[in-house]
Amino acid sequence: MISTTSFTSLSPPPPPSTTASHPPPSVDRFAFLLDNSRSITRLLQTHASLLRHGFHDHPILNFKLQRSYAALGRLDYSVALFRRTPRPNVFFWTSLIHAHAQSGLHDQALLYYAEMLTQGVDPNCFTFSTVLKVCSLEPGRALHCQAIKLGFDSDLYVRTGLVDVYARARDVWSAQHLFDTMPERSLVSLTAMITCYAKHGKVDEARALFDRMGDRDVVCWNVMIDGYAQHGMPNESLFLFRKMLAAKVRPNEVTVLAVLSACGQIGALESGRWLHTYMANNRIQINVHVGTALIDMYSKCGSLEDARLVFDRIRDKDVIAWNTMIVGYAMHGFSQDALQLFNEMCRIGYQPTDITFIGVLSACAHAGLVSQGQEFFGLMKDEYGIKLKVEHYGCMVNLLSRAGHLEEAYELIKNMDINPDPVLWGTLLGACRLHGNAALGEEIAEFLVSQDLANSGTYILLSNIYAASGNWDGVAKVRTLMKESGIQKEPGCSSIEVNNKIHEFLAGDKRHPKSKQIYKMLEEINDWLKANGYTPQTDIVLHDLGERQKEQSLEVHSEKLAIAFGLISTKPGTTIRVVKNLRVCPDCHAVTKLISKITGRKIVMRDRNRFHHFENGSCSCGDYW
Known part of the structure; x- marks a missing residue:
């Protein structure tokens, strides 16, 4: 409880004698001074003067003084004044509750509300609208019942506060019911309902309400x-x-x-x-x-x-800024820069967090730094006492499996303290495809299917494993399983920004207004590639097609369409930046390296896993991704 000793020495002196030439300040004068105090020093001076002139028991001045102390950050003085106020009315209590709510002391605000009720003081609509801002669902429901009992539930501010309580508690139905039965709606109530919809993913409903708003x-x-x-x-x-x-x-x-x-x-x-x-x-x-x-x-x-x-x-x-820069370097595969920044951060005295180590472990994974990654993984628990999360295990599984330590990665997953998620299993499954371990890949995929953890990525990776080994019966089996389970492959989509506008492409896309020019550019690119000895990597095509059909399938991958559009839409020498929703395929990776060399362009590609910086025929990932 906040001490009230701050004011024990300020006992009211006897009223001062006055003369005609020096009349005492009036209540209005003190009220003006209290309302316009902009510093704690000035407020203390006004308070002292108020005491000297015998206004220590004036209810309006005491109320203003209590509110002013809270507004200037001296909540302890405000509480002390409140405790010295005889029989405080609902306005004093509401001001006290509001001050604590504004300061983020939500539990204390609720305690004062409960104390007010025990003192026999009934809340008014302003008390309700104030205390509702700090309520979770259960106290909010209790206040809702009380508001109905006292006849305040139809008040615009109270109902808006109730909508907000239910919205924060993810009870969209109750929030919507209250909102729909409001006789009138303010900008605040409309915003509260839009917030409720938007926060819980009902963006279409939120937009419909937003579009109907006037102001x-x-x-x-x-x-x-x-x-x-x-x-x-x-x-x-x-x-x-x-x-x-x-x-x-x-x-x-x-x-x-x-x-x-x-x-x-x-x-x-x-x-x-x-x-x-x-x-x-x-x-x-x-x-x-x-x-x-x-x-x-x-x-x-x-x-x-x-x-x-x-x-x-x-x-x-702050540590969040350091983390963001470390993760940025890791995302781009600039592992040494990420680790150097981590060392600098620790040297200065910042305490690493769980996010810091996600960045550091990702940096190790992208560069194949197995021993360093294992060392950092151990430091998390032993030196920094950070609880391991599934993301940290995911980084380690990625690090180990990418480096070919598949069995070690598999054992790590099986011995985790927490349940592995499908993403983590998918990382190991992808490594099985990369290193041609079809037996382990099948074992993992069967386990995921049996546990109802399989997603489209699981089936596609297994298809990749079968296709790479020429097992077309296996590919057909996987496709049948997908069809029976109602799972569809996520289509590859690549985007590129030109003149502040985002252009999106799917594989084989011909919807773009410049489609003819794009495909003409693709033909030109194919001529360049053949002249430079390029051979299409048709083994990655998941369909049992003829060789030429496989080549044609590769030629129209979404990232190639985006790059072709970038080449015809920007000036020579301009960096081309492409974002893809899936992992870039080996063929597109090889092609993009050649395009960067032939055109003299730098091409920056962000796929689902990381960034690739293609320049003069090389990629920043060193073909390790």
Whole structure:
């Protein structure tokens, strides 16, 4: 409990004598001074003067004083004053509850509310709307019943608070029922319901409500933009952000964080750079949170140079900023840079977190640093006391299996302290395909199917293993299993940003307005490749087709279409950046290396696992991916 001794020495003195030339300050004068106190020193002076002139028991001045102390960060003084107030009414209690809610002391705010009830003071609508902001589901339901009993449930602010309680508790049905029965709706209540929908993935419902709104403030725009970004719809997020700018609504830090996330998801580097410039021109502060989001965006969009520039300029970096830069280096396969930054971080005195080690272990995995990875894996528990998560095991399985230590990776999975997820099994299954271990691959796949853990990736990897060994009966068997289970292969999709617009391609896609030019460019690329002795890697095609048909299938992979579009749409020498939703296939990897050499272009490709920087016929991964 906060001590009340702060004011024990401030006993009220006897009223001062006054003269006609020096009349005492009035209640209105003190009220004005209290309302306009901008520092704790000035407020203390006003309080002392109030005591000297005998206004220590004035209810309005005491209320204003209590509220002013809380507003200036002296919650202890505010509580002390409250405890000295005889028979505080509902306004005093509500102010006390509000102050604790604003300070993030939610449990204390609820305790004061309960104490108020035991003192026989009934809440009003403002008390309800205040205390509802700090409620979880069960206290919220109890308050809902109490609001109905006291007749406050139809109040606009109380009902909005109840909608928010149910929304935060993921009870969408209750939130929607309350919202639908509101006699009138404010901007706040509309935003609360949109937030409820967006937070729980019902973005279509959120957008329908958003579109019906008349006035929209920045908070409402932010909720919708972030809702799209958080639920895998980054293109819609960026489109809505442009509409927000066109509507002359000024973005704030929350907007920026959501839009940077959307840019990072689809590799929209030009859009991200534009937003970075916009922030500088419109005085949006690049604090550690925004700076970290910029690092993440630039890393995911393939520009580590920009990411490092932002990192170096951030003042008062926290561990999250360091983690983001380390993960960025690891994602690009710049393993030594990631480990060097980790060592620097520890030398300065930052305590690594579980995310730090995900970055460090990923860096080791991408470079085949088995012994170093095992050493870091041990340090996590023994030196830093970090609890191992499935992501850390995933990094180690990737490290071991990529390096050919399949049995060791298999044993690690079987002896884990936590249940392995399908992604982790898929990592080992992919390594079985890479190293041609069909027996272990079949064993893993059968286990996943029997445990109902198989997904489309499981079946595709097993198909790859069979196809690589020419076992077309096995491929047919897998396809039958997929059909019977209703599982469809995730289509390969590649995207490229040109002139601030994202262009997406599927394998064999002919929907693009420049489709004829793209396929003409592909023919030209094929001529270049043949002239340089390229042989298509038809063994990776999962269909039992003729050799020429397999070659034609490889020629129209989505990443090749995206690269061809980049070549015809950008100036010579411009870096081409492609984002693919799946792992880049060996044939496309080999072809992209040759294209980079023939055209003199740098090509940066982000696939599901990592980044590849193709330049002058080589890849940054060293063909180890």
